[in-house]
Structures are given as structure tokens and as C-alpha cells.
């Protein structure tokens with residue numbers, strides 16, 4: 156098989172010669188699963204994507220991830236049932252109710268898809284989905300996700316550290332922050348007609364946070380491609396921050412010098428800070444952050460779990476914030 160390396164432009168004779176065996180096997184498994192997925196998708200063209208996804212894994216194209224060597228990449232906690240993870244969502248472009256994304260997101264067109272990487276970089280580039288799927292070996296990361304509203308989930312995501320993409324575009328020394336812009340399509344997204352937020356949904360990270368190996372460029376969950384309501388075809392997952400930092404359906408990544416003005420911080424600066432690190436001692440004006448309810452475990456009366464600083468990822472990320480007043484920089 157002839158493969159052109161997107162970075163160098165060299166043509167290599169065989170994928171297995173230029174990648175580690177694990178990466179090669181991952182990629183091969185992915186290509187086989189995409190081939191199988193295409194058949195499934197063809198046969199099930201009449202099933203709305205979101206409805207199909209809520210029936211459980213086994214319907215969307217497979218996207219398996221290999222074992223991750225990144226510290227903290229796999230919590231041993233039980234993953235949230237797939238049905239809950241795909242029917243209890245925040246994706247305001249499709250409506251305010253938790254059930255709206257699963258009902259409406261099948262209308263979003265996720266292919267073809269491109270992510271434009273621009274701003275203060277030496278090699279700006281427009282990645283199509285195939286480029287992103289090839290950029291680095293897929294890994295499975297089982298992360299806790301804590302929403303600022305007081306609930307949490309445990310999700311087996313599939314993707315790779317965003318740092319792989321960052322290295323590919325060679326950021327300039329002046330790039331101090333990174334911005335994520337997500338899709339706005341009034342034809343398929345009924346929620347963008349409401350002015351709940353300024354669209355597009357914009358999130359951001361400091362460069363050292365973006366480069367941290369736990370920061371995941373995410374293309375799948377539960378061994379399959381992302382369902383639309385969970386941010387297909389590509390989203391962010393930063394496990395030590397509140398869920399709203401995880402921009403869904405990303406179309407643009409910008410490297411910038413100044414701290415980005417993010418959507419939630421713009422809409423209510425006293426409620427949502429730029430950092431939004433999970434912190435049981437710093438409360439949102441309407442929601443205590445001391446405890447959390449695990450979705451899928453015992454309903455509203457379930458015992459609440461104690462929320463942990465940095466969502467339990469302090470050993471891995473605590474040093475990013477040494478000397479910072481976490482009450483001021485919330």
C-alpha cells in the first residue's frame with residue numbers, strides 16, 4: 156500500500172514500515188471497521204443516526220482504541236450505560252432540554268468535515284476527517300466527566316492527545332492560548348435561533364493545558380465513532396475541567412496570544428471562569444460543587460459522591476496551577 160506522509164510529503168511503501176506495530180494494528184482495525192461500518196450505514200440508511208445511536212454500541216461504525224500509556228488515562232470506575240450517555244446531553248445548538256440533542260442531532264451533516272487550524276502557527280492547515288483519523292494511533296481513555304450542574308458520567312472515549320495535532324502545525328512562540336470554535340448551522344441546528352449563547356460556541360485552553368497528554372482530541376466513544384449528539388465527528392475532552400469546556404463538533408482551532416473570550420464566560424462572567432477546573436471548594440452561584448450525582452446510578456435519590464479537586468486528576472495536572480489562586484482564577 157502506498158501512503159503519503161502528510162507532514163513530510165514523502166511517499167512510503169507500507170504503513171507498517173513507518174509506524175509502530177500498535178499504531179499500524181490500530182489503523183488497520185479502524186480501516187476494517189470503517190469498511191464494515193459503511194455497509195452497516197448503507198443497510199441502515201433509513202434509521203435516523205441519533206435514534207440508532209441510542210440503541211447501544213454495535214450500530215455506528217467501529218472505532219476501537221488501543222491501550223494508552225498516558226498516566227490517568229483509564230479510571231477503573233464503571234462506565235455510564237451507553238443509553239444514558241447518548242440521551243442525557245448538553246448541546247444547546249439543538250435545544251435546551253437534555254433530550255433535545257438525541258432527538259434533533261441526526262440532522263447535522265458530519266461528512267464531509269474539516270477542521271481549520273490557524274492563527275499563530277508555522278504550518279496552518281485544514282484537516283479533513285480522514286487526516287484526523289490518521290494523525291496518531293487511536294487510544295481508549297476512560298475518563299470521569301463532571302458537569303457544573305452537579306452530575307457526572309464515566310465515558311470510554313476514543314481519540315489521541317491533542318498535542319499530536321499541536322506539534323503538526325508548529326505553534327509560534329507567541330501562541331499562548333488555543334481557541335476551539337464549533338459548528339453553527341441554522342438549517343440543522345434549531346437551538347442557534349435562540350440567543351442563549353453567542354454562537355459559535357467557543358472554548359479555550361492555555362497552551363500548557365492544551366499540550367497536556369490528558370487533553371483528548373476525541374473521535375469516538377464506546378469503541379465506535381461519536382454519535383451526533385455527543386459532538387460528532389470531533390470534539391474536545393479535558394477531564395479535569397467542567398464538561399462545558401469540552402467543545403463539540405469542532406470546526407476551527409485558533410492559536411492566539413490573548414486569553415480567548417469563551418461563550419459561557421461572556422454570557423455570565425461571574426458564573427463561568429476561563430479555567431473552570433473542577434473544584435469542590437469553589438461554588439457556582441446556583442450549584443454546589445461539593446458533591447455530584449452519577450448519571451445512570453440510582454436516579455435522583457442515589458447517594459451523592461464527593462467531588463474531587465481537578466476531578467481526581469490532581470496528580471497529573473496539579474502542577475499546571477502551582478501558585479495560582481484557584482478562587483480568583485476559577
Ligand code: MTE
Pocket residue numbers: 240243244245246247248302303337338356384385386397398399400401402403404
Ligand atoms: N459543545 C457545543 N458545541 N455546544 C454545547 O452546548 N455543551 C457542553 C459541552 N460541549 C456544549 C458543548 C456541556 S455544558 C457539557 S456538560 C458537555 O458538552 C456534555 O457532553 P456530553 O453530552 O457528551 O455528555
